[in-house]
Amino acid sequence: MTKDQWTIADILSWTQGHFEKLRPDSPRLDAELLLAFVLDCPRLELYLRADQPLNEKERGAYRELVQQRAAGCPIAYLTGEKEFWSLTLEVNKNTLIPRPDTETLVENAVEQIRKRQHRHPDSSCLIAELGTGTGAIPLAICAELQNLHIIAVDCSADVLELAARNLQRHEALLSPRNNRIELVESNLFSNINPSAKLDFIVSNPPYIPSGDIASLQVDVAQYEPHTALDGGPDGLSFYRYLLDTAPSLLAPEGEMLLEIGFDQQAELKLLLQD
Numbered sequence: 001m002t003k004d005q006w007t008i009a010d011i012l013s014w015t016q017g018h019f020e021k022l023r024p025d026s027p028r029l030d031a032e033l034l035l036a037f038v039l040d041c042p043r044l045e046l047y048l049r050a051d052q053p054l055n056e057k058e059r060g061a062y063r064e065l066v067q068q069r070a071a072g073c074p075i076a077y078l079t080g081e082k083e084f085w086s087l088t089l090e091v092n093k094n095t096l097i098p099r100p101d102t103e104t105l106v107e108n109a110v111e112q113i114r115k116r117q118h119r120h121p122d123s124s125c126l127i128a129e130l131g132t133g134t135g136a137i138p139l140a141i142c143a144e145l146q147n148l149h150i151i152a153v154d155c156s157a158d159v160l161e162l163a164a165r166n167l168q169r170h171e172a173l174l175s176p177r178n179n180r181i182e183l184v185e186s187n188l189f190s191n192i193n194p195s196a197k198l199d200f201i202v203s204n205p206p207y208i209p210s211g212d213i214a215s216l217q218v219d220v221a222q223y224e225p226h227t228a229l230d231g232g233p234d235g236l237s238f239y240r241y242l243l244d245t246a247p248s249l250l251a252p253e254g255e256m257l258l259e260i261g262f263d264q265q266a267e268l269k270l271l272l273q274d
Contacts, residue, residue, distance in 0.1 A: 009051065037065070038062045084102070087136070089166050090162055091134055127148060128198050129153060137204065145177075197254070198249050199255075206228055
C-alpha cells in the first residue's frame with residue numbers, strides 16, 4: 001500500500017497499534033481525537049469517511065501530532081481544547097487541563113448553591129473560586145444555575161486572558177441567565193474585598209506534594225504547569241491558607257467546597273480540628 005492509499009480507517013488502525021505500545025490508556029480515542037482535529041470534523045465523521053485517503057498535507061500534520069503525543073504531550077494541548085461538563089473549553093500549556101474528577105466538585109457545588117437559593121430566593125449568590133485556570137468550574141456551575149456572581153481568581157494574567165475567551169465562547173450561560181463571572185488577577189485572595197462576605201468558596205487547589213510531582217505521569221509532570229499542581233511539601237499548603245482565610249471572607253452561613261487528593265482526607269480532618 002502506498003502512502004497515497006492510506007485511508008482514514010488505515011491510519012486510525014495503525015495509530016491505535018502504535019499508541020498501544022507506548023500509551024495504552026486510550027489509544028483509539030487518542031488517534032480519533034488527533035485525526036478529527038487535523039481534518040476539522042467530528043469524530044463520528046471519521047467513520048462515515050473511513051475509505052477516504054489523506055492528502056500529503058494532512059498526513060504531515062497528523063504525523064507531527066502523533067509524534068508529540070507519543071512523547072507524552074497531552075491531547076488537549078495538541079488540539080487546544082478539552083471538554084468539561086459538556087462544555088468545549090480552550091486550553092493551553094499555561095493552564096491545568098480540566099479533569100473528569102473535578103466534575104464531582106461541580107456537582108456538590110451546584111447542589112449546595114441550589115439549597116442556598118431555595119432558602120434565599122430573592123437574593124443573588126456571591127461565590128469566589130481560587131485558581132480558575134480555564135474557567136471550567138464557574139462556567140459549569142453557571143450552566144446549571146442562575147442569578148450568580150462568581151469571582152474567579154488566578155495569579156496569571158495570561159491564564160485570565162484564556163479564561164476570558166472561554167467566557168466569551170459560552171456567553172449564553174452568563175448574562176441571559178443573570179450570571180456574572182468576574183475575572184480577578186490576585187495572589188491567592190489578596191485582592192478580594194473582605195467586606196464582600198462570600199456565600200461560597202469553591203476551589204480545586206494545587207494539592208500534589210512537591211516531592212511527588214517528578215514521579216507523576218510524563219504528560220502531567222513534564223507538560224502541565226507546576227504552579228497548578230504543587231501543594232507544598234505535604235500537599236496541604238493551599239488548604240491551610242484557605243482554612244485560615246475563609247472565616248474572614250465568608251458570610252455567616254457561608255460554605256467552602258474543595259477538591260482534595262484521594263489520600264488527604266485524614267490529614268485535612270486534623271487541620272480542621274486544629
